Amino acid sequence: MIRRFLYNFFQGRNGFDPIAKLTVALALAAALLTLFGGWVGLVFDLAAMALMVYTWWRVLSRNIYKRQEEVRRYLDRTSGLRQYFRNLRTRFSQRREYKFFTCPTCHTMLRVPRGKGKIQITCRKCGNRFSGKT
Ligand SMILES: [Zn+2]
Structure with a gap:
């Protein structure tokens, strides 16, 4: 009713x-x-x-x-803001296995496995290369 x-x-x-x-x-x-x-x-x-x-x-x-x-x-x-919080959640849940970098050129979030020492990272979006310590 x-x-x-x-x-x-x-x-x-x-x-x-x-x-x-x-x-x-x-x-x-x-x-x-x-x-x-x-x-x-x-x-x-x-x-x-x-x-x-x-x-x-x-x-x-x-x-x-x-x-x-x-x-x-x-x-x-608000899509940018919501994406930011989604990324934060992802980073937090995968923080033990992966290290996260932000491409200095296009600011895309990149994920690399931890414990590989100093490596060259190639941005999958813009192709920019930079080095990072995993
Ligand atoms: Zn990039």
């Missing part, structure tokens, strides 16, 4: 998307900062409320095409 109601309610609406994830996180951060109290706390209180109103407005929006267009632009603009 409730499930059916929720299903009908969200039918044809945008729903929870990556931008909602971001705005909810920002709202929670702002809510935490209200602990400062005073007028600073008040500002963050208002910011948290505004962010939650904005989140719900987007989640319940019926203009799905436009919302998806916003998500596409948002993901497009």
Whole structure:
């Protein structure tokens, strides 16, 4: 009964998307900062409320095409940042077997096995050669 109601309610609406994830996180951060109290706390209180109103407005929006267009632009603009964090995770999980270098010319992340001493590294993207200690 409730499930059916929720299903009908969200039918044809945008729903929870990556931008909602971001705005909810920002709202929670702002809510935490209200602990400062005073007028600073008040500002963050208002910011948290505004962010939650904005989140719900987007989640319940019926203009799905436009919302998806916003998500596409948002993901497009943050792709460098998301790639950076993906790389960090990769480096951390493989830190024992591999050493990571960044190409000085094109800044591509390169992975080489550890324990090979001083070696010549050739960038797989731009062909630049440089030496590194593994
Ligand atoms: Zn390169």
